[in-house]
Amino acid sequence: MTKDKTGRLHVTVRSGRKRKLSSKLWLERQLNDPYVVRAKREGFRSRAAYKLKEIDDKYKLLKPGMAVVDLGAAPGGWSQIAAAKVGAVDRKGRVVAIDLLEMAEIPGVIFAQLDFLDDEAPEKLRAMLGGGADLVMSDMAANTTGHRKTDQLRIVGLVETAAAFACEVLKPGGAFLAKVFQSGAEAELLAQLKRDFTTIRHVKPAASRQDSSERYLLATGFRGQQRP
Known part of the structure; x- marks a missing residue:
C-alpha cells in the first residue's frame, strides 16, 4: 500500500499465476475507487447509486409518491436511491425492480425476476405498480465481445428496446433514463426518443469514471398515451 500524488492511500494488487492482468487492473481500480469505498461505508450496494x-x-x-421502474436492477443501488426518494418504505410511492438475476430484498422495493423483453412483462409491471410509471430507468449494459462496432450496436440496441418498453408503461409526462456509451451509432435511438419525448439530454455524472465513454440519456415529457 502506497500513497498517490494527492496523499491518499493506494492499494496495489500483486499479480498471481491464476490472475489475468485485466482482472488485476479491475480489482486494483475497485479497491482504490473512492465511490466504491463510500458505497460500502454508507450501505449502498454499488457505486452506481451515486450516479443516480x-x-x-x-x-x-x-x-x-412517484411510481418507478428499475430495469436490470441487480444488485440494487439505483433501487435503494429511488425507494428513499419516492417514499416507497412508507408506501407513499412505489418502486418495481426487475432483473434476470436474483436480487436481495430492499425495503419498499417490489422485485420480480423476469425478462423485460417478454411479451407479458409490461402488463405484469403495470399490475405490480397499480397503474403506469412516472419514471423508467435503466443502468443496464449489454455483454461485450471485444469487437468495437458489434459492442456499440449491442449497447444501443439494448437502450432502444428499453425505450420501447418504457413507452408501454409510462404515464403521459413521464421520464426515461438509460445508460449509453458515446459512439456514432445513436442517431436512430435519438430520433426514436425525440418522437416520444419533449426533451432529450446527455448527462455524465461525476460518479461516472472520467476515462469511460459511459454517459446517460435523459428523456423527459413523454408525449404518448399509456398503451392498452
Whole structure:
C-alpha cells in the first residue's frame, strides 16, 4: 500500500499465476475507487447509486409518491436511491425492480425476476405498480465481445428496446433514463426518443469514471398515451 500524488492511500494488487492482468487492473481500480469505498461505508450496494443521486440532485426526477421502474436492477443501488426518494418504505410511492438475476430484498422495493423483453412483462409491471410509471430507468449494459462496432450496436440496441418498453408503461409526462456509451451509432435511438419525448439530454455524472465513454440519456415529457 502506497500513497498517490494527492496523499491518499493506494492499494496495489500483486499479480498471481491464476490472475489475468485485466482482472488485476479491475480489482486494483475497485479497491482504490473512492465511490466504491463510500458505497460500502454508507450501505449502498454499488457505486452506481451515486450516479443516480447526482442526476436526481440536478434534474429532480424522483419525487414522493412517484411510481418507478428499475430495469436490470441487480444488485440494487439505483433501487435503494429511488425507494428513499419516492417514499416507497412508507408506501407513499412505489418502486418495481426487475432483473434476470436474483436480487436481495430492499425495503419498499417490489422485485420480480423476469425478462423485460417478454411479451407479458409490461402488463405484469403495470399490475405490480397499480397503474403506469412516472419514471423508467435503466443502468443496464449489454455483454461485450471485444469487437468495437458489434459492442456499440449491442449497447444501443439494448437502450432502444428499453425505450420501447418504457413507452408501454409510462404515464403521459413521464421520464426515461438509460445508460449509453458515446459512439456514432445513436442517431436512430435519438430520433426514436425525440418522437416520444419533449426533451432529450446527455448527462455524465461525476460518479461516472472520467476515462469511460459511459454517459446517460435523459428523456423527459413523454408525449404518448399509456398503451392498452
